[in-house]
Amino acid sequence: MEVFGSSGTRGIVNESLTPSFAMEVAQAAGSVWDDDRVGIARDTRVTGEMIADAVASGLASVGTDIDRLGVTPTPAAQAYAERAGIPVVIVTASHNPPEFNGIKLVGSDGVGLSVDELERIEEVFLADASDTRAWNEVGRSRRVETANDDYLDELLDVVDVDRIAGANLTVALDPGHGAASLTSPQFFRALGCDVVTVNAQPDGHFPGRDAEPIPENLDDLGRLVQATDADLGIAHDGDGDRAVFFDETGEYMEGDATLAALVAAELDPGETTVSAVNVSQRLVDAVSAADAELELTPIGSTYIVSRIRELQKQGISVPIAGEGNGGLFFPRYRLARDGAFTAARFLELVASRNASEIVAPYSGYHNIRVNLTYEDRTERDAMLDAAAEWARDVDVELSTQDGIRLDYGDAWVLTRPSGTEPLIRLYAEAGSEQRAQELVDHVREALERGRQ
CATH class of the missing domain: 3.40.120.10 (Alpha-D-Glucose-1,6-Bisphosphate, subunit A, domain 3)
Structure with missing residues (x-):
């Protein structure tokens, strides 16, 4: 397109x-x-x-x-x-x-x-x-x-309000000055949570932090969790369809780990979940433990939605899907990413045990994500061609479903151009941060050779 x-x-x-x-x-x-x-x-x-x-x-x-x-x-x-x-x-x-x-x-x-x-x-x-x-x-x-008020009423009808309210939880919330500033504070208070906020005033200049909810933008939220002894920190992106979390100690929880934990809680044997080609081994482990199936698509919500629809037409149950960036689908609720609903489902788990305990089984991996800029399409294509040539010479499993993914068995690295920004994104996952960084460095060197 x-x-x-x-x-x-x-x-x-x-x-x-x-x-x-x-x-x-x-x-x-x-x-x-x-x-x-x-x-x-x-x-x-x-x-x-x-x-x-x-x-x-x-x-x-x-x-x-x-x-x-x-x-x-x-x-x-x-x-x-x-x-x-x-x-x-x-x-x-x-x-x-x-x-x-x-x-x-x-x-x-x-x-x-x-x-x-x-x-x-x-x-x-x-x-x-x-x-x-x-x-x-x-x-x-x-x-x-009335669109926002009606939406909140619908949310309250489909989550376990009594379970969350009965746990007397404190939530630290960072809507990032985005549209969820108008809905999420009210929603979590309606769930019976004590809510403390940062960056909760709507402001399209995003003065407190950038709109993307990634760890380097969320230091204030981590400190707020610690200062208020909150049970969970929640951050949204600019339009509120994603949610990422901090545990009760103020530590950022990897999105792939929270995705795996939610999938483990939702998925029954024989069911299927859908994710993208930058899938974490954490999710693979959770799906395998559930005796379920995993389908992969190109990166992006459009492709995940299309695959979920195809599977549903075949009579296959897909109760949960999504990516490790905090964008999850719960198709029985609605085939749409919803940061507030995702957070509520995670709060249902936090009502019984600490957030850190929920993701502990999925903590054995390290992820690195790097963005490289390019001047124009010609330079981008030259960089990607150089990376593809390098990848063909590496003796590991290669996938080109969406970008260039090398799977080493104990680690993987993915290179792909962004669909929305002039960036080439590098993703790597391994059992150690050093190993993940080495993989990124190898691909970056190949990309930079293409820039020359």
Whole structure:
């Protein structure tokens, strides 16, 4: 796909992502969708209102009425789509820096569009074939003020409130100035938790920390857990569809470890879970112990959703899926990543034992993630070609399903270009940090040779 990546389309505002681009994408989507009304939601970014206005103009120009939801976490917008039975355009760049924004498209079932659906919209966009209407047939807008409150009510209906409330838990929460600042504090208090917060005021400049919930951005949350003797620290990304955790000592818990722990609690023999090609051995171990199956896809929620749907059509049970970045799916609840729901499911486990004990069985691995920048597509391709040539000469198992993955048996390393940023990402996992770093260094050397 040229326009849509693994999680929609994103770019720096007024450079690669302009109001005219957003309008044209919305025109194409509105032309393909057979719906009289479409919702628009956005996160807290300072450019969100401008891009949402452009999207509204594009939809109205093809005769579509618009529900303006305002600042709404992505999972709340997906819940609204399912509840109202209409598609929703979400203006968000998720974890990207504040100068970025983006567009994510959700169907009337509340699920992100499949690759096939995105390609149909992309074809209309690239062919400039949108079905614009006469002046007296354009769409009209209305504001919807209840999307967040209705979402919270739905969450409270599907989690074990009594179990969590009965444990008298203290939660330290960092919504990262994002859209979940409007929902997660209220949600965890409604679960009976004492809630202390940091970076909980909505602010699209992200003054307290960057939007991506990775360890180097979350020092304040770790300190807050320690200072308040919290049972769990929870952090979200900019649009609230991910959750990562700190244990009761204020230590960051690897996302792959919490994913494995949740899968172990959810998965029964004979069932299947779905993850991406950067899968951790932790998850492999948890699936094997459950006597279940693991399916792998390219990295990105779009691919995971598509595979879950295929498996469900075959009558295969997929109770949980996701990636180690905190983006999990619980398809029996909704086929959407939801940071607040994921955190609530983890709190159900914390109600019985310490967070550190929950992930202890999955702590024997070390992960390293490195990002390399490139100037243009030509340089990127040269770097990846050099890495591929190097990988072919290494006598280990090689996979090119999504990028270049080398599996050494006791360790693995993956190289792939980002689908949303001008970056080449390196992932490595091994039984020791030194071994993981060595693998990253070898691949980085090959990439850098391609840059010369």
